[in-house]
Amino acid sequence: MKKKITKLLSRPLLHIVIVLISLVWLLPSVGLLITSFRVRNDVMSSGWWTVFQHPFEFTQYSLKNYTHVITANGMGQAFLNSLLITIPSTIIPIMIASFAAYAFARMEFPGRQVLFVIVVGLLVVPLQMTLIPILRVYNRLGLAGTFIGIWLAHTGYGLPFAVYLLRNFFGALPKDIFESAFLDGASHFTAFFRLALPLSVPALASLAIFQFLWVWNDLLVALIYLGGTERVAPLTVRLSSLINSLGQNWHLLTAAAFISMVLPLIIFFSLQRYFVRGILAGSIKG
Amino acid sequence: MRKRILVSVIMLTLVLTLITSCAPAPKEEVAKAGAVTVLGVWGGSELDNFREAVYPFTEETGIGMAFEGTRDLAAVLTTRVEAGNPPDLAILPNPGQMYELAKDGNLVDISKFMDMDELKGNYAQVWIDLASYEGKPYGIFYKVANKSLVWYNPTAFSDAGYEIPTTWDELIALSDKIVADGNTPWAIGFESGAASGWPATDWIEDIMLRTAGPDVYDKWVNHEISWIDPAVKTAWETFGQIVGKEDYQYGGTAGTLSTNFGDAPASLFTDPPEAYLHRQASFITGFFPEGVEAGTDYDFFPFPPIDPAYGTPVLGGADLIVMLNDTSEARELMKYLASPKPQEIWAGLGGFLTPNKGVSIDVYPDELTKKMADMVVKAEVFRFDASDLMPAAVGAGSFWTGTLDYVAGEDLDTTLEDIESSAVEAYE
Known part of the structure; x- marks a missing residue:
């Protein structure tokens, strides 16, 4: 009672x-x-x-703040640039990370632990430290100021965390499923595409959101590798140049913040059902 | 299902790539002969006006300008220079960083291609000296801020029967009178995020120029006299005549310390006015509430002289343009920018003062701006903002925080000793 x-x-x-x-x-x-x-x-x-x-x-x-921000010069271009930067910078690291994570979790090869420790160790490297050396390399290769350059940069910055998260997720999937698959003659390739990936949709979705938000909101990396010219500048760079050098017109940033939030919110709510869905629902049904 | 999402995402990316590559190029990209990259802190209306000023150059020469804006200029520029990818031109907010860049050999000596006689005809010697390092000119000054201004509301002033003070004593007498009338004389705001305290340093610099004179001021900037020198102390004490009195400031010292510098002047325009006087640079008009009119709602008088021996000097700050890549396009743009034409265009659009003597005073859009510009060009004594010239540890560090401590009531000797100890290290 x-x-x-x-x-x-x-x-x-x-x-x-x-x-x-x-x-x-x-x-x-x-x-x-x-x-x-x-x-x-x-x-x-x-x-x-x-x-x-x-x-x-x-x-x-x-609505004056909103109309001012939306009708400012080059806003459409900046929105497109942001998409052009963000979508590949989200897809590429997740693709690579899921392959790598599968290897770390399910394949036996010498040096596996050491490699994994190195990847995890990279998590603590502050990205600001890498700006100058990588920009030097980019200058040499002609990648500075190109979209390919920034895709690669974001891929590099996103990979350690993505690999770490996915490896732990793959590692937690029941061994039995994989063993029975291998008994039925599945290769690692099949196991990865038919088992690991479909079972990990929640993890992949959360990772996609993390990476998407990080790249979408990024100002520094874009400013350094891509520069702030109108042709390539993403939304964050464009919005920050709405205010004058001493901070006049900062009130516009309030509206700007919500405008730049719209797309991430859409992404979040459309991927949300993947979070709620049971992780292993129905996976071991005969 | 998953495949379809993936396919549609890939398709979307492809379509977007196509759209953007077909999208009409923005105005700055009309260039035929390539574009000069310019990195600077300007944004908003400043940037729009600067673009407008450069446009005739692009039309004439076919050389475009690709402007990259960031307010964190120091970090981005240092990184790009270190990595060997500097912009062609950079617009620096003060000469301090120029000296550093010049010292490391990253800047192009503009006397190599610029007609120096013409430049000297347009710019007073003080501006050329400030933009030089070890005798070589590296930059041209642009967009000056006249900092020796006291703003007031003429309507409120005449309603209350107040007179414009012409000496420091009159200014103090006026302040006392306003207090006696049950009002508040000063609207002051020293808060500015991580840079809080800079408006207070401007006060002290302005006072120092008037109590100690330009020679002592220069020594103080170069740390040839210490912070505990009586001349420095006098300036701070004079500053204390205003910020030391609770009833002089709107909201008291707590108000002064917690009000943002940009919000402070709004007190002049309330009905009835919350305060009557506001000392701030020319750019503060950009922060005034919408709808206030120059001349009727706001006007300024020069920060009054204190010691008659030193008259009414002008304190100012300015952005300067330097060159990092020696290309022929960059040279052309630099020459164009130094000429009066683009500065006249920008001056006509407003929000811009230039030290260029070749720019006629008539191009400024209103009487108020003309008066400000006239003060800068005709000033017998002009000095650059001291905190911008001092090493960052002092000029953007202990000096800022020291003023805040002092306003908050800390003992003056302790405050100055603290700044002195950081200066001893910084000037080594």
Whole structure:
């Protein structure tokens, strides 16, 4: 009886705590969202929370920041550039990483552990350290300022984490499935494509989101390897040049932030069902 | 299913590649003879106006300009220079980095191709000296900020019956009068993120020029006199006559310390005004609320003289353009930029002051800008922002934080000793 009461009580309590934490978590974004709909003079003279004094007075809201950002010169080009950079920079590392991870997890070869430790070790190398040496190589090879160069750079920066995550995931898949497959005469190739990959869709999806967001939001890597000229600059670089050198017009960045967030949000919600889906649902059915 | 996703993603990428390669090239790419890459901090309206100023050059010569903008110029430029991939031209926000680049031999001596007599005709000697390192000119100054300005709201001023002060004593008397009327004289904001404190250094520099004179000022910049020197101390104490008084500042010292420099002037335009005076550089007009009019809502007077012996000097800052790759296209663009024509175009568009004497004062769009420009060109004594010339550990470090400590109420001697100890190390 007592148990039941605690259970009944703890549930709402848990919910309240969760809701509270989410609210605190969301607060900065909500503030940013509200600010993005306010006019410049209001943003400069009062805090965003003051809109709650009369939240239904719609004259205080305006779409001006959004129209300004969207109609700024070269915004369409920048959006395309961002896609051109991000999509290959997401697909290439995940492809390579899944092959590598399978090898580390399921294939026996000498030096496997050492190689894996090296890959994991690369996780702690700060990417800023690599900027100058890699840019030097790129100059030599004529890759500086090209999309291929930045795809390779993002692939390199994304690989260690991707390999590490996928290897652990592949390693956790039940051995029996693979053994029975090999008994039926499957090669590693078949096992990889028919077993490992389909079973790992949740892991691949989360990895894709991570990598996509990282590349989409990246400013530094693009600025260094690609440069900021309009022909190649991604959205992040273009948006940062909306404000003047001393920070005049920073209020535009609030709207810019939400505009650049739209695509990642779409990606997230469309891939979300892969997270929820049971990891091994139905995998060992006869 | 998975295959279909993959295929559609690949198709999408291909289609996008096609679209972008067919997309019409932006204006800057019209170039036939290749483009000069320019790296700089300018963005927003500055960049639009700069593009406008360069456009006639592209039309005439066929040489385009590919502008790369970043506000973290120091990091990006250092990386690109180290990696052997520098931009052709760079626009630096102050001479400090120019000296470093010149020291390492990364800059092109512009006297190799520039008509120096013409340059000297257009630029006062002080500007050429500032842009030189060990006697060789490396850059041209662009986009000057006149920092010796006190902004006020003329309507509010005349309503309250206040007069423009012409000396420091009158300024203090006016401040006292405003307090006596139950109002607040000064709107001050020293907050600026990681660079908080820089507006306060401008105050002290401006005062120092007026209490100690340009010669002592130069010695102070080069650390030939120490920070605990009485001349430096006097300047800080004079600064303290304003920031040491709670009722002088809108929001008190806490307000001064926590208000962003860009938000501070908004207090001049409320009804009734929250404050009456605001000392800040010419670029602050870009932060004024929308809809305020030059002349009726805002105007400025020169920061008044303190010691009559030193008159009314002008303190300023400026961006400068340097050249890192010696190509013929870059030379052409550099020559064009040094000439009055592009500076006249930009000046006409607003938000731009130039030290170039070849630019007629008539090109500025309004009376206010003309007055500011006139002050810069005609100044008997012009000095560059000291904190921009000092080593970064002081000029963008202990000097900034020291001013904040002082405003927050720290003892002056301790503050100056702290800055001095960091300066001893930094100037070695």
